[in-house]
Amino acid sequence: MQRRGFSVVALMVFFTLALSAARGENWPAWRGPRLDGISQEKNLPFSWDEKTHVLWSLPMPGMGGSTPVIWEDRMFLTSVAGEDQILLCVSTQGKELWRKKMGAGGSKVRSDEGNGASASCSTDGKKVWAFTGAGKLACFDFQGKEIWAVDLQERYGKFKIQFGMHSTPVLHEDRLYLALIHSGGAKVACLEKETGKEVWKIDRKSDGRDECEHSYASPTLWSDGKNAILIVHGNDYATGHSLNNGEEIWRLGGLNPKEKYNTTLRFVASPVAVPGLIVIPSAKNGPVVGLKPDARGMVTMGNSFEQWRRPANTPDVPSPLVHDGLVYLCRENGILICLEAATGKELYQQRTHDQRHRASPVYADGKIFLSARDGTVTVVKAGPKFEVLSKNKLPVQLTASPAISNGRIYLRGFETLYAIGEK
Numbered sequence: 001m002q003r004r005g006f007s008v009v010a011l012m013v014f015f016t017l018a019l020s021a022a023r024g025e026n027w028p029a030w031r032g033p034r035l036d037g038i039s040q041e042k043n044l045p046f047s048w049d050e051k052t053h054v055l056w057s058l059p060m061p062g063m064g065g066s067t068p069v070i071w072e073d074r075m076f077l078t079s080v081a082g083e084d085q086i087l088l089c090v091s092t093q094g095k096e097l098w099r100k101k102m103g104a105g106g107s108k109v110r111s112d113e114g115n116g117a118s119a120s121c122s123t124d125g126k127k128v129w130a131f132t133g134a135g136k137l138a139c140f141d142f143q144g145k146e147i148w149a150v151d152l153q154e155r156y157g158k159f160k161i162q163f164g165m166h167s168t169p170v171l172h173e174d175r176l177y178l179a180l181i182h183s184g185g186a187k188v189a190c191l192e193k194e195t196g197k198e199v200w201k202i203d204r205k206s207d208g209r210d211e212c213e214h215s216y217a218s219p220t221l222w223s224d225g226k227n228a229i230l231i232v233h234g235n236d237y238a239t240g241h242s243l244n245n246g247e248e249i250w251r252l253g254g255l256n257p258k259e260k261y262n263t264t265l266r267f268v269a270s271p272v273a274v275p276g277l278i279v280i281p282s283a284k285n286g287p288v289v290g291l292k293p294d295a296r297g298m299v300t301m302g303n304s305f306e307q308w309r310r311p312a313n314t315p316d317v318p319s320p321l322v323h324d325g326l327v328y329l330c331r332e333n334g335i336l337i338c339l340e341a342a343t344g345k346e347l348y349q350q351r352t353h354d355q356r357h358r359a360s361p362v363y364a365d366g367k368i369f370l371s372a373r374d375g376t377v378t379v380v381k382a383g384p385k386f387e388v389l390s391k392n393k394l395p396v397q398l399t400a401s402p403a404i405s406n407g408r409i410y411l412r413g414f415e416t417l418y419a420i421g422e423k
Helices: 002-023 152-156
Strands: 054-059 069-071 074-081 084-091 096-104 127-131 136-141 146-151 170-172 175-180 187-192 198-203 220-223 228-234 237-242 248-252 272-274 277-280 288-291 297-299 306-310 321-323 326-330 335-340 346-351 362-364 367-371 376-381 388-393 403-405 408-412 416-420
Touching (some): 069 403, 170 220, 220 272
Antiparallel strands (some): 084 096, 335 346, 408 416
């Protein structure tokens, strides 16, 4: 009887684990479940075209660069539809379920680089939080009912930023964290996720000037599982803040040296944080810094809190990726740089695809996925040696980062949303 009972329990455990594995992983934020561009999914296709491994495609109502966020059978993304900025809910079977207007304004910035539908949503599996360039931040349930909404321009001041506000808020536990860095007054704020009520707000001071006052980067979090720090990037500095009250813990300088100051050095790429390292990019072929997470105070070039500093070759728009002791930097021209995370030592620098790269790289199943503007996704083998595994072209313009969930890769283009997977 004992052996039989043990077998039943073992079978129950086996099927529970098998079901969990089959369900895969949700993708609840722009850079995935840990805000680092890393997916735990396995057995994903790494070669596709319009006829192979495309499970479905859905025309988009208009242009947008926000990455879909996915929870089980639903995904959420912002888009332009005519002159409206909207939130879309789409099933993982490729059917639009509902849409809600978030604001007005369908114009493009920098000709074709983006618009007000660039910030990605966040979800906790019960509700979804969305923000667009018009300034509206809102919370909806999964049926499309608006729970609350706030106009951030009314609350914190009109956005004065050359190419529009694109920063994605960070959802963490029961709070939302915002970084609004522009010439109208840089603010960092924390809101209750259930109500939109302000918990705290700080002015983020800087001696930056001109276009450097404009940041298109998104805040992120560093966490070791016990402690967490909010990381804000823009206006010549990266800063670490207390989640409790916004107090500044550290400030990294030397990203735009005063002795050769560049008045157009606006930050677009966002930092990435893993338990032992924070990788901080700059812009326009500037420096990249590996910062120790226990940093305190003002950190300048050569400070002991710097793990390493690379004087040039920063990615200008794609954010860095860190996995298995390696740092991957995808430059806007398609050159991929691989560094040792501990030392910053360069292991290789190779071109992947000679087109503009605006999306951030994603890791899954031993591979790095790099999306180019012309619809080509280059898949590179992860590791210290450069090896291209495939190049995959779809007839779409890509600026959104890939999203990976439940055995599928989702590619959001300006014209079409694709689901890539095993048929």
